Amino acid sequence: MTDVDVLAGVDGSPRRADSPLARSRRNTELTLVVMAALITGSAYTIASLGTNAEIPPGIVVFVAFLLGLLLLAHLVVRYVARGADGTLLPLAALLHGIGFVMITRLDDRLAGLQATWSLIGIAVFVGTLLVVQRAGDLARYRWLLFFGGAGLLLLPLLPGLGTTINGARIWVNVGPINFQPGEFAKIALAIFFAAYLADRRELIAASTWKVGPLRLPEPRYIAPILVAWGFAVVVMVGERDLGSSLLFFTLFVVMIWVATERVGYLLLGVVLFAGAAYFSWTQFSHVQTRVDIWIDPWSRSLDRGYQIVQSLYGLSDGGLTGTGLGRGNPNQVPEAQNDFIFASIGEELGLIGGTVILMSYLLIVGAGLRTALRSERPFEKLLATGLTTIIGVQAFIIIGGVIKVVPLTGITLPFVSYGGSSLIANYLLLALLIRVSDASARRLGDLPDDLTIGERWQRAQLARRARRAGRKGLPPPGGDAAGADAAGADALPGADPGGAAT
């Protein structure tokens, strides 16, 4: 274990050791973040010229505010996660910026709200990075997260609390606050899956339970996951949120497949999915409608297929280069600022703009999965895989729905769509991914694994106690008492239970 060396190295000098690799990553991030801000600022100006034919009066304030927010996020990463991948934050900033410009262009009123959500989103990003300083810590809260996630999912079903908007009962109203708990539940459940599977993946993969010709894992190992998955799917169907349901399903199947390294789970997942899809197609009229519209929207172009047909008209009108920001008619598509924001982007920025969005998601997926590959601990590996899968699959489901590749299911486009819950949850997810990326970089020795703020504070406290004890002539803390006090040390690399399975 390297813990001792690292601690020794840090012990001597409270100043952080320099790391050229980390510095270069952060400088790359800084450059890219500034570029994302400049692109957003230019797009904002162009969109205003296109719609109102004037340079937006608040452009300087806007760019300053934007740069300020992004630089804050960057500085926090530089300070507490300096080894992390340098492209994640800029890519999210670019998507967020393009989305924000599009929302402003679609609806001024929503733009103000989205600006507030952006602020909160960055705050949550910063907060998450500061609070979660060791990715492994999360694994300890797996059961809390499991029940928390399940509770969040159930929340909209509670009478008086849940609200049905556009046919889906996925909203919760608490006083003036309206939010979609499902957005956070998916992260909680991803963490739970990662922690649970990291512990028991070998047991699950062992498949010692024989049922006829099938070899299945011991029921007690697989049960919690099945419960979590079934819970999510049932609730989602109950809430009529097909997109999230599909996302949970994919997340579950992908994580158990990666964890067990058994392709059988993937195949089983596909079969289960096909069965569930067929079942809901026969049982639920809204599912049938979705499928019918997917197969032939044209014959219903004035009623049920209106949204998708208008979306395709918009994309076609945009063509290769788009109509130009502010010069198309994306408002023709209902919910243009939400689920259909990709159609607005395709219309006004064309195939080129749409491809930029696709590439951004693909690059995020690449950075996320690279993090997963580099991680040496199963929990972090699975967590990075799960979080990346959420972003990649969610974007695929909604973009695919908008351009008629898959049946349309209402779900937000991460970072781009309007909506506080979605934006905040995605920044939270991004912070976790950056945290895992930083952890794996440290473990690989890209940079010295210096202590986190919390650990330094604990160390200082320990030292203070030692001094105090020394003054009083007592022996330095140790034995049983020291074990309790040094709880923070458990969080040091290599000390958490997840590490044992490496």
Place this chain on the structure above:
Amino acid sequence: MNRQIRQLAAGLILCYVALFVALNFWQVGRKEELDARFDNTRAVLREFNKPRGPIVTADGVVVAHSLANPPDSRFDYRREYPSGDLLSNVTGYYTLSFGATQVERQHGDVLTGTTAAQQVRSLGDLLGGDVDSSGSVQLTLRHDAQNAARFFLGGREGSVVVVEVETGAIVAMWSNPSYDPNTFVNQDFEVAREVISELQEADGNPLLANAYQERYMPGSTFKMITTGIGLETGALTLASQFDRVREWVPPQTDDPIQNYRGSQCGGDLAEVFRRSCNIPFAQTAVALGPAAMIEGTRNWGLDEELPIDLPRPAGSTFGNTSDLDQNLPLLAIRGFGQNEDQMVPLHMALVGGAIANGGRMMKPYAVAATFDHGGRVLDQTRPEVWKTPLSPQNASIISDLMVGVAQSGTASCCIGLNGGVPVAAKTGTADLGLGGGVDLVHAWIVAFAPADAPKYAVAVVLTDLESTPAEAATGGRLAGPVAKGVLDFLLTGDGAG
């Protein structure tokens, strides 16, 4: 686990490749098909949210313009046509759901400011704070002259066309019935469709600019062309003499040709032209033969589309000529403008214009110039010669013949201009030959004035008139006053100067 993660990466890449392919499919591959679908209003929507420049007459009256809608309307602008039906056949219409016609269509790019020149200029204007790049179109038509044309036609079905003889610029071009575009252009699809389909089924085809998009049997006005061909080929001279007869049997038939209402008619060219005898021109056509007549009519621009700067012009025709040498009686009849001869009213005005203009037939045009938003000229129409069917000498000869018609011939009743302005004219009464007690006729007149220094040529046709023996509908009597009214207005009346 790394193998699975790599496989997962590959799978996600495949998913995104599929998205990219689909995006190409919709945005590039099937673009044209989607853009053309009936319920796809994107292009129109985009246009209706942009200012669209005005169409202005030569005398400065705005006849089509865009007005800003109140805030929160579905579209930022609406299109209005302040003079209603008066110039709709020239401006055309610009609708939300049914596209555009005429100038609105032909010069849509100028009006919306999307020509290359406007785009480049507006880039500069943008920096100066002017972001509206919509251009404007100035017509050659005069609002007052158009009004006069409508007034003198007096609600009867027909067309009045006035052209400037030296340039071919159209000064007035009125057809009745017309339509008011304001009734449907800003309406929703359903309402607009109902109004338009009503107009399509209405009598007299109001949506069609009959003055240049329809053709009618010309009757005796065609004798200008037959005379012109005869003079050019030498088959006719001022000295030509024709027997005074009531009827004449052309070759290949026993069925005689008669003069108008069986009258006895003959004499020298001036005489037969003045009285508009039929038989001399039938004989001239037969004497010239099919080949010379066909070639001659081609020289006058028949059997080709009018080269006007508006969409979908009609073309005049000498009829089916495939075996005319086997059908000399038809050739004879066509010599005086019956049978399959069909002339576009505008073309008839150009025929008068060519005679007035020393034999040069100008290309007709309705748009004088286009301007960008700053008022700078984008394009200006330059007069061009279309056909030269006559030598100046022969043009002058026919001009004199037509002065005779106006002074003491078939038009003498009704074409004498105020202030003694000399005028030249040729009448025509095309018998649609429905038989019975009532004949349907087109009454024509082609005139130009002043005859000694021609400025305007005018063609008038009143269509589908009922003609009875008691009250004969003739070009001179019915169309003559219309031409006189318009010419008086332009030369000595309120529209002079």
